Ligand SMILES: *[C@@H]1O[C@H](CO)[C@@H](O)[C@H](O)[C@H]1NC(C)=O
Ligand SMILES: *[C@@H]1O[C@H](CO)[C@@H](O)[C@H](O)[C@H]1NC(C)=O
Ligand SMILES: *[C@@H]1O[C@H](CO)[C@@H](O)[C@H](O)[C@H]1NC(C)=O
């Protein structure tokens with residue numbers, strides 16, 4: 405065997421264990437409003453780290469470089485993460501490890517996606533990918549009734565500022581109401597609002613009253629919440645006395661007049677319930 409081949413083989417072999425990602429720490433789920441989230445790429449460089457050690461983070465594939473660190477220089481934040489990273493954050497005091505992690509401040513839903521860490525020397529490279537979902541449990545989730553006709557009630561469930569795509573169902577005795585109709589909207593930031601309505605006939609309520617459940621979930625975020633409303637069949641429509649309730653103060657709802665109207669309706673409905681019983 406030729407001497408030079410031996411030599412090359414030896415060099416390659418000392419390098420081939422040089423760079424190795426031990427653990428990629430990217431939280432799978434982050435709730436919107438979380439103060440900060442740290443993505444860590446824990447690697448080993450072997451006994452004598454090869455020259456040209458470079459650490460890079462990519463978002464959603466190889467074209468989305470978001471972070472680059474070439475020790476001993478300062479790290480650089482690029483593209484999507486610009487202005488969102490705590491530049492003073494150091495995960496380790498070791499010169500070849502210090503800036504391997506990214507501390508993202510106030511992560512938004514737009515930062516949901518795949519994060520890839522690539523560590524390389526001149527000869528070797530290792531990479532790993534994990535996905536992170538920044539979900540928004542939404543706000544103003546409410547479930548109420550509109551009683552405009554005798555024998556009929558409209559159940560209305562709504563929520564807004566949700567991410568990712570929500571699912572909303574109205575349950576009657578534990579089963580989804582087939583008559584329910586869902587309206588889903590997405591704003592220019594990608595946030596969803598959803599409203600589900602169902603018309604229920606008094607004949608379908610077989611007990612003196614029924615508790616309906618509205619279930620809101622974000623399947624990809626493993627997130628589920630619900631609200632309930634109780635309907636008493638046989639009541640007269642209450643819409644005609646809606647005006648009485650207008651003076652009732654509606655905290656938290658001042659900038660949402662359609663909801664205000666419906667809440668007022670519900671209020672007057674409850675008032676009329678009190679009168680009946
Ligand atoms: C993110 O990764 C998953 C699998 O890990 C893949 O199916 C998906 O296409 C990736 N998305 C992007 C935008 O790269
Ligand atoms: C990144 O990829 C995810 C899917 O993996 C996608 O939902 C998201 O919109 C992508 N983000 C950007 C900014 O391209
Ligand atoms: C959601 O929950 C299921 C079952 O508990 C689990 O297998 C899955 O990993 C969870 N998904 C996420 C993103 O945490």
Ligand SMILES: *[C@@H]1O[C@H](CO)[C@@H](O)[C@H](O)[C@H]1NC(C)=O
Pocket residue numbers: 575617619629630
């Ligand atoms: C509604 O949420 C409560 C907890 O808040 C839970 O105990 C109950 O099982 C949920 N109901 C349905 C129908 O999902």
